[in-house]
Amino acid sequence: RELAPEVIIVVAYGKLLPKAVLDIPPHGCINVHGSLLPRWRGAAPIQWAVIAGDEMAGVTTMQMAEGLDTGDMLLTYETKVGEKETAGELFDRLAQSGAELLTQTLVKLDEITPRPQDDAQSCYAHMLDKQMAVIDWSKSAHEIDCLIRGLNPWPIALTTLSGERLKVFAAEKAAGNGEPGTVLEADPKKGLTVACGEGALKLTEIQLVGGKRMKATDFLRGHAIEVGTKLN
Incomplete structure (x- = not known):
């Protein structure tokens, strides 16, 4: 109050401002939120847009209200999510x-x-955690690819290879099908392809926990993986 601000700007602040603060500036408190509101209110909107496979993402400026990202929208910027774009990018x-x-x-x-926002169109982007990083190979190649990109750079999607945790930083859709989680191809020249519930994924950048992050083709030069091996 002593500063007598005309407006207060909030960006990437993890707590709700109390009404006593919201009421101070005559032009209100303006928040820059990383989604196309009312979609993806909450803590991790950019990551969830990628995980959910949204074609479009964006930024919204809004007048802050007492609720979580519920205030009236001011301006919006919209952009297409790149086919291989990670949440970090x-x-x-x-x-x-x-x-x-x-x-x-x-x-x-x-x-x-x-x-005003249409509350009926809203959804919540809760904070990411390591528990959601474990890949469920019964899901489609598209869903798993979105998860891998959405969890990069944190917490990074992971699976288990021969009892050891394997981080997956990047992948791309590939031809093939089989029992979910089964290795369909493991060749230093052609790469590492794994069957999904629908379709298959070629893992392109991986890391054994405790090892170095590297291209899957380089990994296969030093780690032989038999076709038919099950990831879980």
Whole structure:
């Protein structure tokens, strides 16, 4: 109150501001949120957009209310999610776009008509944790690929190979089918392909826990994996 701010800006702050603070600035408190609200309210909107396979992601500036990301929307920036884009890469892009959108919002603040959110269209992006990182090979290749990209750079998707934890940093869809989690191909030249519940994935960048992160083709030069081996 002593500072008498005209407006308060909040970015990537993990707590709710109390009404006593929200009421201080005459132009309100403005939040820069990394999603196309009302979709993905909450702590990890960018990661969940990738995990869910959303075609579009973005940034929204909004007038803060007492609820979690429930305030009226001001401006929105929308962008297509790259086919191989990780959550970390999308985060970096949206951080820049969010800064630009915030500038536009402040410049045009008196001209913008706030738009209420449709609560019926909302969904919640809860914080990521290591428990959700374990790959369920019974899911489709598309779902698993989205999970791998959405959990990169943290906590990183993982599976188990011969009793050892194997981190999967990157993969791509591949031809083939079989029992979910079964190795269909393990060749230093052709790579490491694993069957999914629907389709197959070629793991392209992996790391045994305690080892080095490397391309799967390089990994296979020093670690023989038999076709038919089961990952779980």
